[in-house]
Amino acid sequence: MAASVRYPLLAAVASLAVLVAAGCSTRSIRVEPGAPDAAPATAERYSEEPGRTPATVAAFRAAPPPAAPEWSEGEDFLADRNRLGAAGMAHVGSSRFTPWDAAAREQAVARARAVGADRAIVYTGTAAAADDTTLVAYYVRFRLPFGATFRDLREEERAAVGSAGVRIGTVLAGTPAEEANLIAGDVVVAVDGAPVTDRAGFQALLRNHAGRRVALRLIRNGEPLERSVRLGAPAQP
Known part of the structure; x- marks a missing residue:
């Protein structure tokens, strides 16, 4: 204007x-x-x-x-x-x-x-x-179901991790991702035991588990971790 x-x-x-x-x-x-x-x-x-x-x-x-x-x-x-x-x-x-x-x-x-x-x-x-x-x-x-940006792994990142997954970017305050103590750079490789194949696959897992508590298997600085997160309702109903 x-x-x-x-x-x-x-x-x-x-x-x-x-x-x-x-x-x-x-x-x-x-x-x-x-x-x-x-x-x-x-x-x-x-x-x-x-x-x-x-x-x-x-x-x-x-x-x-x-x-x-x-x-x-x-x-x-x-x-x-x-x-x-x-x-x-x-x-x-x-x-x-x-x-x-x-x-x-x-x-x-x-x-x-x-x-x-x-x-x-x-x-x-x-x-x-x-x-x-x-x-x-x-x-x-609206309530954010997860509250963090994420992207597909690059080829060299997949090789370093040894599996597929997504890399976490910005974590928004007051969201399930922050409450689960996720940080930028974490690599999510599984949700409740289901492998994360790529960004689209991770989005589908979040959508399927909306409103429930799930276990995320992570790789942080080369070390395996597990975090529990209660997902919110989907922001786009």
Whole structure:
């Protein structure tokens, strides 16, 4: 969104703000709905993400809904959805408004509360928002089933380990992987005795054991280890 875009300050019905971490593609904004203008209220067009019904969101969300979500400006809807999805933030639905006025802001705040959004991103004047339409995307933090990145072993790594497996990368805080004391560089070679053939095979094992405690057989610095981990529900139900 162009840096010149500004939203007028209105009488406060709700004041929402977010500080987006450095490096994110979104910028902090304030959304302050007020009394509707004299013109007729803006009509909201809301689309629920397939499979993200209120019951599903309630079952898989990581924590109770916040008093107010974080709000930010966005530039690339698909890039934001992929980035946030990798961090366990599930896109649950979007609203479209024409124009983006006081009434629209008030409806966006109400929708964010209704879906229990942890984050809402506003797109105006971007490819995601055609013409003069403003898109507001709502996200809820879901429980991560594992909580670490992993990749296939390279040929030399397979030779050193003596078997197939996956190498752990970043371990996210507060996830099953961290609670099991996994660290970057660990090589997972088996889940509950089932060999890990590659990245796709490991993903399938995690999916098949979602919600249960499993034993991971690891290689760390050339030494065999075993860790017990309770997997969460899948982040993409």
